[in-house]
Every structure is written in C-alpha cells, then in structure tokens.
Amino acid sequence: MTLHKEGTGTISLTIIAFVILNGLVRYFAPDNSLVHQIALGVSLVFFIIIIQFFRKPTRNTTKNSKHIIAPADGKVVVIEEVVETEYFKEPRRQVSIFMSPINVHINFNPISGIVTYFKYHPGKYLFAWHPKSSTENERTTIVVKHSNGTEVLFRQIAGALARRLCWYVQEGKNVEQGTEFGFIKFGSRIDIFLPLDAKILVNIDDRPVGGETVIAELP
Known part of the structure; x- marks a missing residue:
C-alpha cells in the first residue's frame, strides 16, 4: 500500500x-x-x-471535457441550487461531499483548465455537515476555467476534526482533470459549484469515488 x-x-x-x-x-x-x-x-x-x-490508492480518470469528476471520496450530502456569493455572485448548482475519517482524503481536480481564482479563508471548525460550514469554517476556494469557457468553483472545508488544509494549486497555472489538487487531514467536506444547466448524475447519500466517479455532465 x-x-x-x-x-x-x-x-x-x-x-x-x-x-x-x-x-x-x-x-x-x-x-x-x-x-x-x-x-x-x-x-x-x-x-x-x-x-x-493516509493511504494513496491508484485512481484511473477517464478524461472528458463535459464531465465533472468527483473531487473526493465520501458521501453526497447536498444537492441544491444556491447563490454563490464569493466569486460568481449568482445562482449555481451546489454538490457537497462529506468525507469521514475512514475515507481517502486526497482531493482531485474535477476538470482540466487554468486556475483563475484561489483564496484561503481562516475560520471556525464547525462540524463539516453544518450548513454554515461552507461560509464560516476554515476553507479554500478554487476556480478552474476550462478551455471551453466553463468555470467550476470547488471549496475545501475543514471540519471539527480537520485542522489542516493542504493545496497544490496556484492562480494562473494549468491543472489536469483527475490529478491531485490537495489533501484535508481527517473529517472534512468539499463543495462544488456548477452551472445551472449542468446535469447532476449523483443523488443524496451516493458514495462517489474521487478522481473516477462522474458527478455531473455539462451541456
């Protein structure tokens, strides 16, 4: 292993x-x-x-410009339309994946493209399933713009046990779908914000595999 x-x-x-x-x-x-x-x-x-x-399994990503790949292992806990207030400042489809301490905690790039926005936010350590954890907990916000113009925002969120966020991305740098963009130590959550016309392919309580499971499809 x-x-x-x-x-x-x-x-x-x-x-x-x-x-x-x-x-x-x-x-x-x-x-x-x-x-x-x-x-x-x-x-x-x-x-x-x-x-x-801290195990690091082998993941095989089938790259597809229309596919949004799960950024992490875990359980889908949120699928809803929300107003994303930090970057887009308009409605988006949010999908959230909760990672328990027994999950692999490597984070994978959901699409290929260029990092157009990155920001680290210090914050609280509410339980990762708490509704306010997305905006009040320690977190990072990353936006990747695909060559077709589509932008996807994803957010690492520290939980009550997760006290360290690790990331390997920089604004202006290219990333490749399925490669690592970070790691969160112990229980945590990742939110991903998609265009409203994205077709969501997972349901609440589904357990996607990071770097492999297709969670949404772009038109």
Whole structure:
C-alpha cells in the first residue's frame, strides 16, 4: 500500500508517541503483562487507523471535457441550487461531499483548465455537515476555467476534526482533470459549484469515488 506524502510527519509522530506510551506502561507496571498487552493492542489499532487514513490508492480518470469528476471520496450530502456569493455572485448548482475519517482524503481536480481564482479563508471548525460550514469554517476556494469557457468553483472545508488544509494549486497555472489538487487531514467536506444547466448524475447519500466517479455532465 502506498502512503501519501502528507502523512509522513503525522505517522512519524504517532510512532514516537506509541513507543513512549508503551515504554511508560512497562516502566510503571513492569509485572503486569495484561496491561502491556492492552497498551500494545490499543497502539496497534490506532496506528492502523492512521495508516489507512493516509493511504494513496491508484485512481484511473477517464478524461472528458463535459464531465465533472468527483473531487473526493465520501458521501453526497447536498444537492441544491444556491447563490454563490464569493466569486460568481449568482445562482449555481451546489454538490457537497462529506468525507469521514475512514475515507481517502486526497482531493482531485474535477476538470482540466487554468486556475483563475484561489483564496484561503481562516475560520471556525464547525462540524463539516453544518450548513454554515461552507461560509464560516476554515476553507479554500478554487476556480478552474476550462478551455471551453466553463468555470467550476470547488471549496475545501475543514471540519471539527480537520485542522489542516493542504493545496497544490496556484492562480494562473494549468491543472489536469483527475490529478491531485490537495489533501484535508481527517473529517472534512468539499463543495462544488456548477452551472445551472449542468446535469447532476449523483443523488443524496451516493458514495462517489474521487478522481473516477462522474458527478455531473455539462451541456
């Protein structure tokens, strides 16, 4: 299994913490093998959870200029028409994907094109499914313009557990559909804002696969 580069520091600190924890248990309870086994077992369980969180699976994207690819693994929690107030300032179709701690947390570019807008917003850490998390939580806003003129906005949103957003995009740079644009550590959410005439191909509670599932189609 391949691990993502964003996990290097966290995994290293986790190993150090577990070595210290088990060392302290053996020091203060040298003759209690049951306590030793419990401490070791708990450490192994948490270590496996951390490892699976930073896993980096292979994704195969079928590139198509009319397709909007899921930017993340998770569950579709919002499909609605809203007024996007930061960039478009007009109605858009919003699709939101919630990522639980057990999901892969790599973020994938939904379309190919040039990054026409990027902004990082510090903010709160409301639960990612909270309606106000899209506008009040720590977040990034990214807009990509396809060569056909279509612009798509997508937003990384930190949740109650996610305290670090990572991104690899810059204004004026080209991105390719299905490649990584970022990573969010632990539970989080991604909102994507599409033209009103986009055909939504997912339903509430669907579980798209980031970088592969087609969530919408442009006319």
